[in-house]
Amino acid sequence: MLAVIRYTVPEAQSQDFVKQGHSILDVLAEQPGYLRGRLARSVDEPNLWALVSEWEGAGFYRRALSAARMAMYPLMILMVNEPTAFEDVYVTGQEH
Template identity: 85%
Template sequence: MSDILDHVLALIRYTVPEARSQEFLKQGQEIIDVLAAQPGYLRGRLCRSVDEPNLWALVSEWEGAGFYRRALSAARMAMYPLMILMVNEPSAFEDVYVSGRDE
């Protein structure tokens, strides 16, 4: 069995008013850059809902939950300005089944 099942998907959703979307995009990119410099980081992206343009997601993948939690501490200052826009819900999900092609 592959160790990919040890990976963690982190999904932080944000509700962003249209007037703040460009500012949010810039700050989201900065957060991903900070996260990318942390141990255990695999990949990340900033996404916007095609059905609800005010709903955004910062998605990252990690080698494990511990890496993700430590990275959040490192990125705290970059994330702080956007905290008011965060949807309050759990953000870390462990893989239990994976199907598809590796990139």
């Protein structure tokens, strides 16, 4: 299961955003069902960021959001309001 939370971040806040993003990923990484995560920035729109994580299932992700609520709270005003959880339909490639 893939989770994508997008944020619109003013350039002046980008350094703080990266620090807070690291904190969120650290909390998520401690949760059951977490597989991997990353913080990414759009190459076309530098104010658009994504916090991406992979999970064993949607239930794990939803429970992890509760655990990470305090770390995520300061960034909520920057979140793009859209669905965040995506179920794998087709995956290709090998795990390393």
